[in-house]
Amino acid sequence: MSEKRNKPRGLGRGLSALMADVNSEPVSTEVQAARNAEVLVPIEKVIANPDQPRRQFLQEDLDDLTASIKEKGVLQPLIVRPRDGDMYEIVAGERRWRAAQAAQLHEVPVLIRDYSDVEMMEVAIIENIQRSDLNAMEEAQSYKQLMERFGHTQERMAEALGKSRSHIANLVRLLHLPEDVRALVNDRKLSAGHARALITSDNASELASKIVKGGLSVRATEALVKKDAAGLQASAAPRRSPRSTDKDADTKALEGDLSAILRMKVSIDHKAGGESGSVTISYETLDQLDEICNILSK
Template identity: 60%
Template sequence: MADVAETQTVTEKGSAEQYVPIEQISPNPEQPRKRFDPEDLNDLANSIREKGVIQPLIVRRREDGSFEIVAGERRWRASQMAQLHQLPVIIREFTDVEVLEVAIIENIQRADLNSVEEAAGYRQLMDRFGHTQEKMAEALGKSRSHIANLLRLLNLPETVLEMVRKGDLSAGHARTLVTADDPLKLANQIIAGGLSVRAAEALVKKAQAGDAETPVRKVRSSAEEKDADTRALEGDLSANLGLKVTLNHKPGQEAGQMVLTYKTMEELDEICRLLSAH
């Protein structure tokens, strides 16, 4: 009853540290981080048994009076293992967008997210809350190209993404597979051979060259010779416009072409609207 009484004294502003029963706290279902290393959790649980939870969790109050974790799920999990009955928290008023932003920022600053989880967090901000890559880059202190490169990883098959989540494949290796015809096959070869990123790039180019038998394949092969900046810009424009964007830049010149590909008349109407708006 003492624990409950303490939670009832919490103010809505919630700037001060309070203690609440651990059973009244639950994780944010939209938390980008999905994997928690069991060994790390066990080490943290041992530390908590000896010294307690030094840094309060950041939570927000739900309509039913319980609390949702905004930052500190790892401490909450370890505290359960340590069999704590109550936890120090700071209650804040956050919108859904702010909760996701804080969760991503906290994990990125602590380098806790793997590349796929980080990319999924960015995708959530874009799809659910309408954030642009520019806005995310500014808010999170990341370059736009960094965000664009991570988002492209989500185009890979789930099996390959799981390799990245487990740490079997680095993000750098995975990026080389985004344009591959059979990324899973190449990913297995990269892991089996212990290839460097440079060697992985060579493997992908070799695989693509091996398929270049028809004129269609040859056109695609030459497109793959675009530099990384051009491919990154194509990805940025495609993501922002919701259309396939192809940049054909003439080597050694400043001139080139930008091709917008539409599949329906509605998409054509949207292109016309965007162009006429400027």
């Protein structure tokens, strides 16, 4: 069984079946009867998924769900897969499981699926994205896991998950922000729009603090980033040549695409009126440096 579970599988193959699990929609009369055969299992035999895309569970939401479960029980079964012994690992429904524990239930309804590692991650991402349960950083980290662990491209993920490639690329770029800025997004003090505006800033942490304190809108944040960049450029190079103006939209878009592909910050300096320039790739760890070397040596 373990050999089958770890066998690579292209993203999107059989995705309609995975979507049916998440949505509890019938596929056909016979298939529905087989797939919807939920069973009750002891709650202590259910364990969490260590790769769960959702990292934060708001206590207020859990309290509301716990109260509902105490009154009506678990209305939608958890999706699980068999693990060693007679244990089951959660594929989707960890919040229901946590609330059921708080409600002191002894059993929970489950749908048992023999998912591979890739399918398990897909279902977890699909469920959370469909229910808007992931914040921008959690969603971005989920896409990064699918790319790094299973070799999926942004194009294939976009097609399979019903998202645009630019949506996925823009989210993955958020992972290049400083840790303190990412924490503000995780805590929902900054939106994805605020975070995207800060990606190109060399002063993201200080600006993020101003945005939170001032309650700035995304548009005001974009204006603040431009103003800060202009101030930094003026102080660093007061006698800049005329060609050192702001980069055009095409250059910025190309920088964004390359940054998303390499998962590192890429800067393009093209000499105005000419055909030459330079490309700068910034790495944060030696592992990223090794990755650059491997790419260039192929």
